[in-house]
Amino acid sequence: MTSSGYTLPVWVAAAAVAAVRLLRGDGPAPAAVPLCLQPDQAGSQLPQELIDVEAAALLAPDRALGISRCQPGDGLDLTRGLAVWVEAQWTERLADQPWLQLEAGEGVGVLAGSSELCVSGFARALLECNLQPLMPESHGLRLRITLPGGRQLAQRTSNEAFGVVDGLALIGTQAAVQRSADPDQLARARAELARRANDPALARDLVLVIGENGLDLAPRLGLQAPLLLKAGNWIGPLLVAAAEQGVERLLLFGYQGKLIKLAGGIFHTHHHLADGRLEVLTAQAALLGLPLEQLQQLAQAASVDEALRQLAALDASAAQALQHRVASAVEQRSAAYLARHGERSMRIGAVLFDRDRRLCAEGPCGAELLQAFRA
Numbered sequence: 001m002t003s004s005g006y007t008l009p010v011w012v013a014a015a016a017v018a019a020v021r022l023l024r025g026d027g028p029a030p031a032a033v034p035l036c037l038q039p040d041q042a043g044s045q046l047p048q049e050l051i052d053v054e055a056a057a058l059l060a061p062d063r064a065l066g067i068s069r070c071q072p073g074d075g076l077d078l079t080r081g082l083a084v085w086v087e088a089q090w091t092e093r094l095a096d097q098p099w100l101q102l103e104a105g106e107g108v109g110v111l112a113g114s115s116e117l118c119v120s121g122f123a124r125a126l127l128e129c130n131l132q133p134l135m136p137e138s139h140g141l142r143l144r145i146t147l148p149g150g151r152q153l154a155q156r157t158s159n160e161a162f163g164v165v166d167g168l169a170l171i172g173t174q175a176a177v178q179r180s181a182d183p184d185q186l187a188r189a190r191a192e193l194a195r196r197a198n199d200p201a202l203a204r205d206l207v208l209v210i211g212e213n214g215l216d217l218a219p220r221l222g223l224q225a226p227l228l229l230k231a232g233n234w235i236g237p238l239l240v241a242a243a244e245q246g247v248e249r250l251l252l253f254g255y256q257g258k259l260i261k262l263a264g265g266i267f268h269t270h271h272h273l274a275d276g277r278l279e280v281l282t283a284q285a286a287l288l289g290l291p292l293e294q295l296q297q298l299a300q301a302a303s304v305d306e307a308l309r310q311l312a313a314l315d316a317s318a319a320q321a322l323q324h325r326v327a328s329a330v331e332q333r334s335a336a337y338l339a340r341h342g343e344r345s346m347r348i349g350a351v352l353f354d355r356d357r358r359l360c361a362e363g364p365c366g367a368e369l370l371q372a373f374r375a
Contacts (some may be wrong), residue, residue: 011071012123012170013126016131037128063090082168104117111163112173123171154168210258247373281298
């Protein structure tokens with residue numbers, strides 16, 4: 001049985017399947033359920049993995065509760081041991097409504113200003129591909145997801161910086177946990193680059209995506225999935241590896257509070273190794289010619305987003321100019337990093353988004369590549 005090293009959406013799907021099996025009358029509560037973990041290839045008869053379930057019980061003839069517990073594998077992960085409750089209820093299937101409805105219970109993140117559950121396309125697809133074969137034709141299904149303690153855990157994440165409040169977002173983009181600071185993650189990314197180098201359709205262009213939020217946002221902006229590769233924190237070595245594998249055009253796509261480190265020459269971006277974000281922002285503002293008082297406010301802000309928000313309240317055009325200057329500096333320092341490693345032929349662009357998951361700045365090359373890759 002393989003039940004470790006999986007992201008939160010997998011444990012949600014396991015609890016949901018356990019609950020639905022009880023609704024169907026498929027015997028006693030299971031200790032584990034088989035899941036397809038690659039929903040984009042679900043029709044290919046892929047093998048399933050058995051995922052542990054802690055408990056399941058009928059609450060009424062049309063309602064059942066499934067419980068799983070997160071096992072993210074080795075390494076530090078705040079979801080370790082987190083209980084996942086999924087209450088499943090039959091509904092009437094209506095032609096004008098989706099058969100699967102998701103509700104956020106306590107501890108589950110919702111988009112600020114609404115009650116809409118924050119869920120990635122992968123998480124929803126994982127639920128659909130594993131639940132649809134279990135659905136009676138005349139029924140729909142409502143899932144209410146609860147993460148006891150999720151509200152407190154979310155305070156230790158950057159969820160709120162991306163407009164997600166009240167709990168943990170279900171934004172995983174794959175089943176297996178990947179450690180962004182783990183050397184094995186770098187090895188996997190290099191192996192993927194080598195694989196793509198043998199595919200003529202993929203070899204020349206690449207979008208290096210920073211973090212799960214970027215990986216979730218990029219397809220919504222028209223960047224095609226085959227171009228995307230998650231970088232984690234190993235950005236510098238992956239830039240070099242991409243050039244060595246023949247990539248000619250590379251777009252860096254990520255949150256401005258992360259990518260700004262590259263503008264300061266920091267190419268391993270894990271916060272345990274280096275920060276300096278406000279220092280980089282202040283230096284770029286000084287080069288832009290902002291007055292001393294504004295420089296001091298930038299340096300003393302709580303975060304990059306807060307610093308830019310305060311500046312925008314005083315001078316919106318200056319804040320926008322500073323963001324674009326940072327994006328340009330990311331491109332320039334990345335090109336210099338490649339040159340130091342003997343690689344000069346690859347063009348590098350940068351596109352940054354803010355905490356509201358909106359594009360906020362592009363470097364000159366980034367603007368060109370974003371348009372080209374969208375097309």
